[in-house]
Amino acid sequence: MESHVVVIYPHPDDEAFGAAGTITHFREQGVPVTYLCGTLGEMGRNMGNPTFANRETLPSIRKQELIQACEVLDVDLRMLGYRDKTLEFESREKIAEHLLTYLQDLQPSLVITHYPAYAVHPDHNAFGAAAIDAINRMEHEKRPKVWAQAFSRTHLEDLGEPDVSIDVTPYFETKFKTISAHRSQAAGVLGSIDPDTGDLADIIKEKLTTEQFYTWNFIE
Numbered sequence: 001m002e003s004h005v006v007v008i009y010p011h012p013d014d015e016a017f018g019a020a021g022t023i024t025h026f027r028e029q030g031v032p033v034t035y036l037c038g039t040l041g042e043m044g045r046n047m048g049n050p051t052f053a054n055r056e057t058l059p060s061i062r063k064q065e066l067i068q069a070c071e072v073l074d075v076d077l078r079m080l081g082y083r084d085k086t087l088e089f090e091s092r093e094k095i096a097e098h099l100l101t102y103l104q105d106l107q108p109s110l111v112i113t114h115y116p117a118y119a120v121h122p123d124h125n126a127f128g129a130a131a132i133d134a135i136n137r138m139e140h141e142k143r144p145k146v147w148a149q150a151f152s153r154t155h156l157e158d159l160g161e162p163d164v165s166i167d168v169t170p171y172f173e174t175k176f177k178t179i180s181a182h183r184s185q186a187a188g189v190l191g192s193i194d195p196d197t198g199d200l201a202d203i204i205k206e207k208l209t210t211e212q213f214y215t216w217n218f219i220e
Helices: 014-028 058-073 092-106 122-136 155-159 169-181 183-190 199-207
Strands: 005-009 033-037 076-079 110-114 145-149 164-167 210-215
Touching (some): 005 014, 005 092, 014 033, 014 058, 014 110, 169 183
Parallel strands (some): 005 033, 033 076
C-alpha cells in the first residue's frame, strides 16, 4: 500500500478526467492524497454550456469548481498560483524547485503527473517535465515512484502499452461527481449534454472507465 500519493497537474479538471478513479481507489484504502494544481485554468475557452462565465469571472469560478471537486475526492488541495497557458515559458528549473519543496515536505511514495512530450497541451508537457525534474533531484532512497499519463496520438506507437491500467468502474459515481463539479468545463469537453438526462454519465462510462499510466524510469 502507498503511504502518500501526490498528484501534479496544471489545470483544474485534469484530476477529474485523468485520475479521479485512481485517486478514489487510494482514498478508499485510507491513503492520503495531495493535489498540487499549477494554475486556475483561467485562460480556458469553455465558459459553460449554456454560457454562465466570462473572461473576468472564469478564474474565480474555476477556483470554486476545483475546491468542490477536491472535496468530492477528499484530497488535500494546494493551489500553486501559476498563470494558465504560460508554463511552457516559465523556467523549468524554478518550477521544479518549487515542486521539490512540496515533495520534500510530503514525502510521497507515488507521484502521478503527465508524461512530458506526450500529454498534448503545452502546460501538461511543461508541468510534467518540471515534476519529473523535481523528483529526480530527490535523494534516491526518498524518491517516489512516478506514474506518468500520456494521451498523444503517437504515445502507443512511441511508448508501447501503458504498464499501469486501472479499471475505475467501481469508482464511477465519484468520478462522475468530480467531473460534474467542473461545471464550466464538463459540457465543453464532453459535448452539449444535459447531465440530468443521464447521457453525460453514459458517455463518461463509455470513454473514461480506465485510467492508464506509464511507470517513469529514472536514468542514474
